[in-house]
Amino acid sequence: MKSIQLLARARVHGDRIAFQSDHDKHSYAELIDRAEQLAHQLLDGRDDLQEARIGFLIPAGVDYVVAQWGVWLAGGIAVPLSLSATVPELSYTLKDSQTCCLIANQDQLKQLTSVIEAFDLRTLTPDVPSENNTDTLPPITPDRRAMILYTSGTTSTPKGVVTTHANIESQITTLVEAWQWESTDRIPLFLPLHHIHGIINVMSCALWSGATIEPFAKFKTDLILNRVAAGAYTVFMAVPTIYVKLIQAIESETSDSQSAIIAGFAAMRLMVSGSAALPASVHEHWTRLTNQQLLERYGMTEIGMALSNPYHGERRPGAVGQPLPLVELRLKSETGEIIAGENQPGEIQVCGPCVFLEYWDRESVTIDSFDEGWFQTGDVAVLEDGYYRIMGRQSVDIIKSGGYKLSALEIEAALLQHEAIRECAVVGVEDATWGEAVAVAIVVQDDTMLQLESLRNWCQGRLSQYKIPKHLLVVDQLPRNAMGKITKPAVRKFF
Ligand code: MLC
Ligand code: AMP
Numbered sequence: 001m002k003s004i005q006l007l008a009r010a011r012v013h014g015d016r017i018a019f020q021s022d023h024d025k026h027s028y029a030e031l032i033d034r035a036e037q038l039a040h041q042l043l044d045g046r047d048d049l050q051e052a053r054i055g056f057l058i059p060a061g062v063d064y065v066v067a068q069w070g071v072w073l074a075g076g077i078a079v080p081l082s083l084s085a086t087v088p089e090l091s092y093t094l095k096d097s098q099t100c101c102l103i104a105n106q107d108q109l110k111q112l113t114s115v116i117e118a119f120d121l122r123t124l125t126p127d128v129p130s131e132n133n134t135d136t137l138p139p140i141t142p143d144r145r146a147m148i149l150y151t152s153g154t155t156s157t158p159k160g161v162v163t164t165h166a167n168i169e170s171q172i173t174t175l176v177e178a179w180q181w182e183s184t185d186r187i188p189l190f191l192p193l194h195h196i197h198g199i200i201n202v203m204s205c206a207l208w209s210g211a212t213i214e215p216f217a218k219f220k221t222d223l224i225l226n227r228v229a230a231g232a233y234t235v236f237m238a239v240p241t242i243y244v245k246l247i248q249a250i251e252s253e254t255s256d257s258q259s260a261i262i263a264g265f266a267a268m269r270l271m272v273s274g275s276a277a278l279p280a281s282v283h284e285h286w287t288r289l290t291n292q293q294l295l296e297r298y299g300m301t302e303i304g305m306a307l308s309n310p311y312h313g314e315r316r317p318g319a320v321g322q323p324l325p326l327v328e329l330r331l332k333s334e335t336g337e338i339i340a341g342e343n344q345p346g347e348i349q350v351c352g353p354c355v356f357l358e359y360w361d362r363e364s365v366t367i368d369s370f371d372e373g374w375f376q377t378g379d380v381a382v383l384e385d386g387y388y389r390i391m392g393r394q395s396v397d398i399i400k401s402g403g404y405k406l407s408a409l410e411i412e413a414a415l416l417q418h419e420a421i422r423e424c425a426v427v428g429v430e431d432a433t434w435g436e437a438v439a440v441a442i443v444v445q446d447d448t449m450l451q452l453e454s455l456r457n458w459c460q461g462r463l464s465q466y467k468i469p470k471h472l473l474v475v476d477q478l479p480r481n482a483m484g485k486i487t488k489p490a491v492r493k494f495f
Contacts, residue, residue: 004072004140005169006208007032013210016183019062020212026062028210031069034062034126038070040133041124042101048138049076051145055094056103056126057081057112060189060198060215063126065207067103070126072165075138078147079160082194084464087115093150094119097160097360142166148360149196151301152407154378154395160360161301170353171196171304172204174324179235179270179295179311183210187235188224190216196301197275197403202237211235221249228264229257236265237272239403240282243294244433247285265290270311274299275403276435277390280318296320298390300377301405302369303327304354307381307388319387327352330374331381345382345391349374396488399428401436404466408488411467415440418458420448425478425491429471439471439495441478450474471495 010018013028020026042049054076056067064080071078079097081090093099094115101122102109109116109123116123146168148160163171175181187206191198206213214232216223219242227233238246250261265271273283274297287293298320299305306329309321323329331339331346339346351374358366369376378398380391397408408426415424423443428436444450452472459468479490 004165006172006204007035007069007073009208009210010069013183016210017212018065018207020186020214021061028207031062031065031207034066034128035069035073036137037128037131037133038066038103038124038126039073039137040131040135041128042070042074042076043137049074051075051077052101053077053079053097053099053148054101054103055079055081055097055099055121057083057090057108058104058126058193059083059217060193060203060213062215063105064193064215065203067126070103072140072146073137075140075144077145077162080147080149080194080199082150082192082464084192084466086461086464088462089464091115091118092157093160094121096150096157097148140165142169145357147199149194149199149301151195152398152405152410154397154407154409155365156407156409156413158407158410159362159365162357162360164357167304167354167356168200168204170326171200172208174326174354175201175205175305176208178308178324179205179272181205181209181211181235185209185211185234185269186214186232187211187237188214188216188227188233190219190224191238191403192218195275195404196299196304197237197239200304201272201274201299206235221245225249225253225261229260231264231267233264234268235270235272236268237274239275240273240278241276241402241434243273243278243282243286247282247289250289262290265292268292270295272297274305276400278317283317297324298348298379298381298388300379302356302375303350303377306348306350306354306377309387316387319384319389320381321387327354331383332371332374332376339383342383342385345380347394348377348379348381348388350377351375396427396492399426399436399438401428401431401434401438402466403435406438406467411438411440411463411469414459414463414467415442415455415469417462418450418455420444420450423478425486425488426469427488427492427495429492429495431470434470437470438467439473439492440469441473441475441491441494443477444474 010028010032054071058064142165146165150158273294293315297308307320309315333346378394399406411426429439431437
């Protein structure tokens with residue numbers, strides 16, 4: 001029976017350091033030992049969790065991996081939750097995934113008492129005392145469900161993307177091969193760990209390779225730049241917003257510290273950008289500033305990474321390269337033809353072992369998202385001189401802000417709860433830092449007024465920070481087409 005390769009490899013990496021920060025170090029052997037003990041606690045005498053959903057709310061670091069691996073070893077499905085989610089957002093995820101158990105530290109569990117009671121959740125902390133329980137753990141075949149990640153789309157509420165152990169292994173190995181991961185690599189981990197970029201590209205690829213991760217609770221420019229200047233890393237992965245913020249920060253440094261930071265970046269063997277479009281101007285600015293050419297790639301929660309500029313060879317600004325190993329990709333035109341040549345745009349469709357199994361508990365949505373076995377990404381691309389370039393998304397209702405995918409419909413549904421709002425239309429508008437920023441045009445109820453600041457205050461606790469509108473316009477009426485449907489391209493022109 002095949003075991004989970006990522007964990008089998010951790011045993012082999014043994015005494016190598018998996019996590020290191022200025023105050024502590026943790027070996028691979030410690031990770032796997034602790035994960036096994038947590039698995040026994042989760043099982044609590046049962047043979048197998050049989051794909052029960054286990055949520056965890058844990059910042060980047062050793063405890064996160066202990067929880068993820070503990071769930072897998074016990075036969076459960078890992079549901080990593082967002083640390084920045086509001087209570088309504090968290091409740092939605094727990095309910096939709098039918099999560100039965102929550103792993104979090106004591107402080108967090110205390111803050112979530114009402115949610116825990118409402119969903120009758122069993123709770124555990126990740127720091128279980130080592131009891132050296134040697135009972136056998138269940139065999140885990142690669143086709144079993146491993147993880148559910150929530151992602152927004154054109155439905156107003158997020159959907160759970162289910163990946164199997166085989167999907168995850170394929171998503172990891174394609175990147176380890178293409179980007180030549182080594183056990184000597186050192187990488188900072190500051191991206192949120194309820195999304196694929198942080199979980200697979202950074203954390204799991206590093207752990208597969210026996211490399212060392214330096215975890216951060218969240219991205220903090222000063223902290224990261226200090227460590228870069230100290231030559232702490234060989235690999236760096238971030239979303240475009242972070243590169244924009246880093247450019248601003250580096251350029252405002254004094255010349256001595258600027259030289260040390262630039263030397264730290266220039267010495268890295270690989271720096272990657274993804275999760276949203278990296279403007280060619282930012283790519284070129286970064287190269288001028290640090291002498292380091294960013295490698296831009298394209299991916300999605302449902303498929304892992306699909307396209308990448310080459311590790312060796314031209315990294316073209318504004319382009320996302322070619323299909324990664326094990327990924328089959330095609331473009332389909334608006335009129336339904338498979339595009340054979342260059343310069344003709346079409347929807348990206350992907351198949352291969354990296355493609356997810358299903359949307360949790362949404363059979364018909366899953367069926368509709370495939371076209372003869374090819375997953376329909378909803379992203380439009382064109383092949384130019386051998387490199388794919390992403391042109392945009394088919395749906396205006398999907399917004400990418402700071403690397404987060406947001407559903408305009410989900411934000412509208414939340415805003416419509418405001419007593420002063422009669423109608424609203426949310427769109428993404430171009431923003432130099434965030435890629436896109438959330439903007440809303442509203443029609444107010446009679447005799448009421450609404451200002452941006454009061455709307456933003458009202459949104460606190462209802463929507464995560466990055467979903468809260470940055471622009472507000474009060475209008476007499478929203479533009480509509482002949483069918484009476486709001487026309488979002490026209491709404492966008494308001495801003
Ligand atoms: C935060 N703010 C925003 C915002 N996010 N304003 C506009 N638009 C947004 N999207 C505001 C806050 O309200 C706050 O305002 C101020 O910015 C600082 O907030 P913060 O939360 O401290 O921001 P910061 O830490 O700087 O966050 C920026 C970030 C973060 C880029 C580090 O957004 C991030 O980690 N993004 C990565 C998301 C990710 O991993 N995506 C991958 C999905 S997977 P004020 O007024 O209070 O100061 C995927 C597949 C693939 O896409 O291909 O990888
Ligand atoms: P998510 O659903 O959060 O996984 O986001 C995936 C989406 O991010 C894709 O469907 C694309 O729209 C977008 N994306 C990821 N990488 C890139 C990139 N390099 N350029 C443009 N868009 C990207």
